[in-house]
Amino acid sequence: MSDQVLLDIQNLSVGYLTRRGMAQAVQNVNLQIKKNEIVGIVGESGCGKSTLANAVMRLLPDGAYITEGSIKLEDTDIVTLSGETLRKFRWQEIAMVFQGAMNVLNPVKTVGSQFQHLLMAHNNAMTKAQALERAKELLRLVRIDENRLNSYAHELSGGMRQRIVIAMAIALNPKLVILDEPTTALDVIVQRSILAQIVKLKEEFGFSIMFISHDFNLVAEISNRVAVMYAGRMIELGSSTGKWGEHVHHPYTKGLIRAVPQLRATDTDEVIGIPGSLPSLLSLPEGCKFHPRCSFAKDICKLQSPPIQVIDEIQMECHLSPEELRDLNHARG
Amino acid sequence: MLGDKEIIKVEDLVVRFEVGSRGNKDFIVPVDRVNFTIHEGEVLSLVGESGSGKSTIGRTIVGFERAYSGKISLENKNVTNLRGQGKLRMLRSSIQMIFQDPFGSLNPVKTIEQHLTYVLKRHQKLRGNALHKGLEDLLTLVGLPNDADAIRKYPYELSGGQRQRIAIARALAVQPKFIVADEPISMLDVSIRADILQLLNKLKNELNVSFLFITHDLASARYFGDRVMVLYGGRVMETGSSNSVINQPLHPYTQLLIESSSGYDELKQVEETSIEAPNLSYRRHGCTFAHRCPFVMEECKKSEPPLLPVTEDHLVACYKVHKGDEA
Numbered sequence: 254m255s256d257q258v259l260l261d262i263q264n265l266s267v268g269y270l271t272r273r274g275m276a277q278a279v280q281n282v283n284l285q286i287k288k289n290e291i292v293g294i295v296g297e298s299g300c301g302k303s304t305l306a307n308a309v310m311r312l313l314p315d316g317a318y319i320t321e322g323s324i325k326l327e328d329t330d331i332v333t334l335s336g337e338t339l340r341k342f343r344w345q346e347i348a349m350v351f352q353g354a355m356n357v358l359n360p361v362k363t364v365g366s367q368f369q370h371l372l373m374a375h376n377n378a379m380t381k382a383q384a385l386e387r388a389k390e391l392l393r394l395v396r397i398d399e400n401r402l403n404s405y406a407h408e409l410s411g412g413m414r415q416r417i418v419i420a421m422a423i424a425l426n427p428k429l430v431i432l433d434e435p436t437t438a439l440d441v442i443v444q445r446s447i448l449a450q451i452v453k454l455k456e457e458f459g460f461s462i463m464f465i466s467h468d469f470n471l472v473a474e475i476s477n478r479v480a481v482m483y484a485g486r487m488i489e490l491g492s493s494t495g496k497w498g499e500h501v502h503h504p505y506t507k508g509l510i511r512a513v514p515q516l517r518a519t520d521t522d523e524v525i526g527i528p529g530s531l532p533s534l535l536s537l538p539e540g541c542k543f544h545p546r547c548s549f550a551k552d553i554c555k556l557q558s559p560p561i562q563v564i565d566e567i568q569m570e571c572h573l574s575p576e577e578l579r580d581l582n583h584a585r586g
Numbered sequence: 587m588l589g590d591k592e593i594i595k596v597e598d599l600v601v602r603f604e605v606g607s608r609g610n611k612d613f614i615v616p617v618d619r620v621n622f623t624i625h626e627g628e629v630l631s632l633v634g635e636s637g638s639g640k641s642t643i644g645r646t647i648v649g650f651e652r653a654y655s656g657k658i659s660l661e662n663k664n665v666t667n668l669r670g671q672g673k674l675r676m677l678r679s680s681i682q683m684i685f686q687d688p689f690g691s692l693n694p695v696k697t698i699e700q701h702l703t704y705v706l707k708r709h710q711k712l713r714g715n716a717l718h719k720g721l722e723d724l725l726t727l728v729g730l731p732n733d734a735d736a737i738r739k740y741p742y743e744l745s746g747g748q749r750q751r752i753a754i755a756r757a758l759a760v761q762p763k764f765i766v767a768d769e770p771i772s773m774l775d776v777s778i779r780a781d782i783l784q785l786l787n788k789l790k791n792e793l794n795v796s797f798l799f800i801t802h803d804l805a806s807a808r809y810f811g812d813r814v815m816v817l818y819g820g821r822v823m824e825t826g827s828s829n830s831v832i833n834q835p836l837h838p839y840t841q842l843l844i845e846s847s848s849g850y851d852e853l854k855q856v857e858e859t860s861i862e863a864p865n866l867s868y869r870r871h872g873c874t875f876a877h878r879c880p881f882v883m884e885e886c887k888k889s890e891p892p893l894l895p896v897t898e899d900h901l902v903a904c905y906k907v908h909k910g911d912e913a
């Protein structure tokens with residue numbers, strides 16, 4: 254990993270225009286991803302992970318607007334790209350494996366012809382034969398027999414389809430690969446083997462990865478840094494070295510960690526849920542968005558947006574003092 | 587707490603399905619000679635990858651699928667393949683099932699109150715004040731608000747966690763001895779899963795209900811289960827107390843599962859094995875896991891390893907493990 258910033262997201266806000274008003278799905282997010290770095294993004298359903306990824310890919314649906322902020326890949330301003338430049342930019346510079354991607358393969362075309370289409374659409378000079386060669390090479394990278402180029406999607410297992418979609422994402426040597434819950438539908442053994450392969454490919458080709466998942470154990474294991482989102486805000490961002498679960502964390506992150514049973518737990522470890530439920534984006538609470546569910550909330554949390562604090566290389570949006578945040582490690586929920 | 591009384595006993599259960607099209611018919615055995623006993627107040631967690639037969643076992647116990655052979659007993663009474671409305675109703679008054687998708691199992695045009703009072707009237711024959719009290723107790727038990735406003739809500743007006751609580755409350759209204767919970771938390775948001783797990787724990791401890799808990803998450807299998815049973819291709823690979831199976835896994839498949847689970851360790855390359863699905867054909871032979879096993883030996887492909895005890899409460903079906911014992 255180098256210190257050179259590849260992706261630079263500054264103060265990004267994205268909203269969906271709905272009948273009942275603007276739903277702020279991403280709010281004032283700042284995030285830099287360095288060259289060859291893996292940044293994980295975790296958070297519960299609806300917290301804005303896919304919206305953030307789609308904004309970076311410039312693939313937001315109708316009715317979604319970037320209301321504030323900038324996104325840059327090296328020197329390119331992504332927000333203002335359009336037309337042919339945008340089309341070339343996508344997949345060539347940034348590629349994405351979508352949530353539920355196992356089902357994106359075209360059912361009536363062979364895997365091989367889908368590779369050819371992708372490769373030739375982005376390189377006019379490429380012949381069919383060359384595209385086929387490149388497709389074979391890509392399949393080898395994800396450890397799939399090249400004979401599978403003749404297969405249709407329904408003839409492949411979920412794990413194979415997933416590997417093929419990943420091979421397509423890296424086909425044009427992008428600088429950034431976004432993986433949006435790439436393996437959630439897969440069994441753990443297949444999932445682990447695919448993720449290990451992605452990490453190996455990243456080392457080999459030097460791209461960067463934005464890895465989205467709701468499984469924070471998994472994210473912490475494969476990422477260099479982890480960002481935690483809650484109700485559109487990136488409430489925590491920091492290093493994932495060492496045992497992530499034992500770091501200093503935001504009260505929400507601590508809550509999430511306590512809420513799931515751990516494989517390596519002892520009998521005495523209780524799971525403790527976070528009280529309340531996720532807020533509606535149309536009526537977000539004042540102050541800290543998490544305060545109605547936070548066991549540590551003070552008066553100020555209800556009134557003012559929390560400042561960013563940095564402790565042990567982790568930044569958190571929270572009103573608690575550094576001592577109080579450190580004490581959460583010992584507190585009971 | 588855990589009693590000696592056997593609630594559910596499953597003996598040599600086989601479930602067969604016909605697959606393939608005309609002229610090309612075949613049978614698969616997604617459940618193949620499975621045995622287990624669940625005592626009063628005990629939880630058995632069933633784990634294994636997609637298609638290993640977990641749901642089929644649960645569905646056969648509650649009578650949604652037919653056993654091809656084998657025997658299912660409820661408190662020493664044979665309840666295998668019951669036929670007829672009356673008999674099935676009797677079975678369902680002792681055994682209930684909770685599903686992964688709480689939405690799918692509720693009636694969209696009925697309120698919470700209607701869902702629950704219907705069952706209370708029908709099964710417990712409650713009326714008037716007693717019905718009122720029954721409803722109140724049930725709502726308190728599953729941690730749902732008990733005001734007039736809240737109970738007049740429809741399923742779509744509830745959060746996923748609340749819907750799952752209703753589904754659980756409805757199952758409990760029948761006062762079952764045994765509940766098959768098929769992935770009851772996997773569709774819920776992470777922050778509310780804990781509450782449902784805790785609720786299930788409470789039912790086990792306070793009401794002495796027994797559970798077959800189906801999950802693909804080893805950590806919750808260990809958390810909620812007294813014992814864990816690992817399935818692969820419809821066969822039991824390993825079974826034992828939760829702590830021994832998770833902390834000292836002996837079967838190569840269980841070991842691979844645990845090493846691949848998040849929260850186990852830093853990401854490391856798990857030994858590459860084939861990612862083909864297991865052969866479910868009724869004509870298969872040998873160990874079902876042989877095609878993916880890093881330790882496969884000649885005999886594994888020829889004959890099937892028996893499920894043998896390694897310690898009193900820890901059984902494994904693997905030639906490598908059995909050999910190691912002799913050495």
Ligand SMILES: Nc1ncnc2c1ncn2[C@@H]1O[C@H](COP(=O)(O)OP(=O)(O)OP(=O)(O)O)[C@@H](O)[C@H]1O
Nearest residue numbers: 269276278297298299300301302303304305314534
């Ligand atoms: N097309 C849309 N119109 C209106 N609101 C939308 C639209 N797409 C998403 N949203 C809302 O924006 C919020 C963020 O959605 P997003 O898909 O980014 O969440 P996510 O973190 O990816 O969730 P998940 O883990 O379920 O994939 C949600 O509250 C969602 O309801």
Ligand SMILES: Nc1ncnc2c1ncn2[C@@H]1O[C@H](COP(=O)(O)OP(=O)(O)OP(=O)(O)O)[C@@H](O)[C@H]1O
Nearest residue numbers: 603604616634635636637638639640641642643802
């Ligand atoms: N009615 C049926 N007819 C034919 N095959 C079936 C039927 N029901 C299940 N199967 C097959 O039996 C096997 C076991 O399915 P089952 O649903 O029990 O697996 P599972 O372990 O619950 O998997 P998952 O984790 O995906 O829920 C699968 O191969 C499935 O396709």
Ligand code: SF4
Nearest residue numbers: 541544547554571572
């Ligand atoms: S700012 Fe206050 S309410 Fe928000 S997480 Fe910190 S302590 Fe809790």
Ligand SMILES: [Mg+2]
Nearest residue numbers: 302303304352
């Ligand atoms: Mg998403």
Ligand SMILES: [Mg+2]
Nearest residue numbers: 640641642768
């Ligand atoms: Mg199932």
